[in-house]
Amino acid sequence: MTTTQRPDAPGRTPQTLTFTLNGSEASFPVEPAVTLLDLLRERAGLPGTKKGCDRGQCGACTVLVNGRRTLSCLALALAHAGDAITTVEGLADGNQLHAVQRAFIEHDAFQCGFCTSGQIMSAVALIGEGRVRTDDEIREAMSGNLCRCGAYPNIVAAIAAARDAG
């Protein structure tokens, strides 16, 4: 049903992509058909961003682009020259986890963990957006992140706690 994209699919001409990745400047030769997701996972050595559906439906690939949450599977890497990309690997400060990461652990907000980095990236951004007050608003704002294990109640609790702690 779906056409699996080969991470190293030969686009026509590789171009040099320079952008800020988790706070440091990074540069890669990139063919046009490489998505931001595949660049991160296959070339930048950052597999924390997960490839779930690869079609913009599950949210596992959520990263921050210039501070805003977005889906890395639906973005061509070359369209992000000069942008600041933050992945789950870029959240912690040394050994000090980000408040949202700590909240997910404290509230047992995952089971298998596959969707968790996407959930956390989405949660970090939406707390920053400052629009979620009620649990229903959290659920609505997180509807782009699916969890097949069904950890939703604890995910909502973790996000509410991290919001209130912030």
Add this chain to the structure above:
Amino acid sequence: MRAFDFVVADSAAAARTLVREVPGARFYAGGTTLVDLMKSDVERPPRVVDISRLPLNAVERRGDVVRIGALARNSDVAYAPLIETNFPAVAQALLSGASGQIRNAATVGGNLLQRTRCTYFRETRWRCNKREPGSGCDALDGFNRGHAVLGTSDACIATYPGDLAIALTAVDAQVVIEGERGERTIPLSEFYRLPGDRPQRETSLEDGELITAVELRVDPLYARSHYLKVRDRASYEFALVSVACALRLDAGTIAGARLALGGVGTIPWRSQAAEQVLIGNAPDDAVYRAAAESALDGAQPREHNAFKIELARRAIVRALRTVAGGAA
């Protein structure tokens, strides 16, 4: 994905030239529809022209007109005070669409050009007149629960999928288009084409033309507008039926009305007949129901989507009640 050339455009004029040079080339703004369809092999552009950095993303008021740049992100437009205040149906429609992540990437211009969610269009093993003109339509006798009941043809029953365009239709939006002969502005209601026998031609855009803005006139009618979306899940789902409406009440009588439907038409579906039923009458359920009957007049269901007709009627009544209640 097939191989393609990727070029960054530094001006709208350059972008149009780059697209015109290569048949099948596509503009790239947010990428959310295009990349998805390229992975499905439905879109096969030999060249992709990145327009995302062009300075076309402002939402600003000039006199009576609010101009939304074509590259404004859906989330930015949804939360823009100019939009929330003057065109609430537009803000509501945007926030009912997709997810927070997708709204941060998707642009207004790109959203207007979103392709249908028809399974038979999106999967290349099926016959689809929109994707492969003349090949036939497997939706006609297939699983067509999500398909259109208004504006259909023997060649295509694919539903127009978006939310934004439905609300924009109800507030009389104009589309600003830049082309070889300069700029032209047309009503959104004239932008989309019925499928007829050429469903591959979805809009009145010509090759190399670029949407640069959407313009909305500030009017009390549009400030009292509402968007109701009915779907299989509470969030992150396309509409089975949606209703965008606007009312102006004057001394207990409906003095102005706009009504547009999503999820049921092959294009964003404005019902001027329903508007005429409303105007001059009292805002009550009997009148709303009469308008709803009128709006669905001529609807043609297929095997699995007849439920949409009554669902749409009831959604129209509820949306009108909501917008009238807000006016009290």
